[in-house]
Amino acid sequence: MIGISQIETAAERIAGHVVRTPTVPSPGLSELLGVPVTAKLELLQRTGSFKARGATAKLLALSEAERAAGVVAVSGGNHGIALAVMAAALDVKATVVMPRTAPARSVEIAEAAGASVRLTDGMAEAFATATRLRDEGLTLVHPFDDPVVVAGQGTVGLELAQDADDLTDVLVSVGGGGLIAGIAVALSALRPGVRVWGVETEGAEAMSAALKAGGPVPVTVSSISTTLSAPAVSQLTYDHVSALVEEVLVVPDRDAVQGCLDLAEHAKVWTEPAAGCLLPAARLVRERVGDGARLGLVVCGGNATTADIVSWAERFGLR
Known part of the structure; x- marks a missing residue:
């Protein structure tokens, strides 16, 4: 707690x-x-x-090594937008994983902010993809389990x-x-x-x-x-x-x-x-x-x- x-x-x-x-x-x-x-x-x-609040709090808490490695988030829309925009503002490379059901506008905004966006067939697969990217070295900015x-x-x-x-x-x-x-x-x-x-x-x-x-x-x-x-x-x-x-x-x-x-x-x-x-x-x-x-x-x-x-x-x- x-x-x-x-x-x-x-x-x-x-x-x-x-x-x-x-x-x-x-x-x-x-x-x-x-x-x-x-x-x-x-x-x-x-x-x-x-979502900008939690994303910013996490980004500002990263170590230099974590900032350099980049971050990854899984999102149905708003968390991905927040991480993409706030990471760009703080000069951190971001990857956002979203299900294909996510609003098209959310995908567009995340991409326009400079994030790499990956689309999956559902939220469960999106979480699995984000976990795999974390294991490959990116820092996971979880939308709620942090x-x-x-x-x-x-x-x-x-x-x-x-x-x-x-x-x-x-x-x-x-x-x-x-x-x-x-x-x-x-x-x-x-x-x-x-x-x-x-x-x-x-x-x-x-x-x-x-x-x-x-x-x-x-x-x-x-x-x-x-x-x-x-x-x-x-x-x-x-x-x-x-x-x-x-x-x-x-x-x-x-x-x-x-x-x-x-x-x-x-x-x-x-x-x-x-x-x-x-x-x-x-x-x-x-x-x-x-x-x-x-x-x-x-x-x-x-x-x-x-x-x-x-x-x-x-x-x-x-x-």
């Missing part, structure tokens, strides 16, 4: 390299949900998601604790669990009365499956939310979530896309399904907690194109 001191160290390390993103009350979402809502706008982060990366992501929670008004419940999207693990540590230390809820989409249920099984288990990935599509969580993230998180809620892809449309209309932000899933989950939390709820939503990323959202909306019959 990491501690708040490691998150504070990460915050000092990455300051000046990443954005301290806005934490703002959302009148539109507050009216929609019927309770006060605060949004942590991590989609305004460098590279369009929170205390340094988790501490970097935890700086989101550090800022939320410092900048938000009183909150009762915070909702965080879950892929491999690095973001929610770090945020849960920060909030348990600085806002100990706040409940943390995880949110997954159907077909990207690695953490909820692990909680049911009592530890990490492989899952079949089918969600359109590729940025949440980890084939399994790690023991590291599982330990944090099982100890510090209230519950992990699972919502359908259709509801996540509707959440994207509602966030655009009511919160005036353009998100991806990994963030859109927060809105239907927030309704569930609101029902459970009641009128006294004061919700915080960690809007984790916005790397979806207009064409993506239109295509998904048409697929699910949404207007």
Whole structure:
């Protein structure tokens, strides 16, 4: 288990390299949900998601030999973008392994940043390829199975604790669990009365499956939310979530896309399904907690194109 001191160290390390993103009350979402809502706008982060934090923390912690050898990451999109862009900024050679289902735009951005991109037939093969490249000498920057990366992501929670008004419940999207693990540590230390809820989409249920099984288990990935599509969580993230998180809620892809449309209309932000899933989950939390709820939503990323959202909306019959 990491501690708040490691998150504070990460915050000092990455300051000046990443954005301290806005934490703002959302009148539109507050009216929609019927309770006060605060949004942590991590989609305004460098590279369009929170992933820049963990990637930068890890890159800045490398030894000279590791920097010279180069780094490798496996990603469904956002972690790869973050590593490619931040590695280029820090003059480190990067290789990014992505499944062919990753958004084409993510591949383009990683390549434009100068990374070598390798495509595989699925996330399991992507992780296997990245592991092989690590064994050949590259330093693996794991998206969630690394205390340094988790501490970097935890700086989101550090800022939320410092900048938000009183909150009762915070909702965080879950892929491999690095973001929610770090945020849960920060909030348990600085806002100990706040409940943390995880949110997954159907077909990207690695953490909820692990909680049911009592530890990490492989899952079949089918969600359109590729940025949440980890084939399994790690023991590291599982330990944090099982100890510090209230519950992990699972919502359908259709509801996540509707959440994207509602966030655009009511919160005036353009998100991806990994963030859109927060809105239907927030309704569930609101029902459970009641009128006294004061919700915080960690809007984790916005790397979806207009064409993506239109295509998904048409697929699910949404207007």
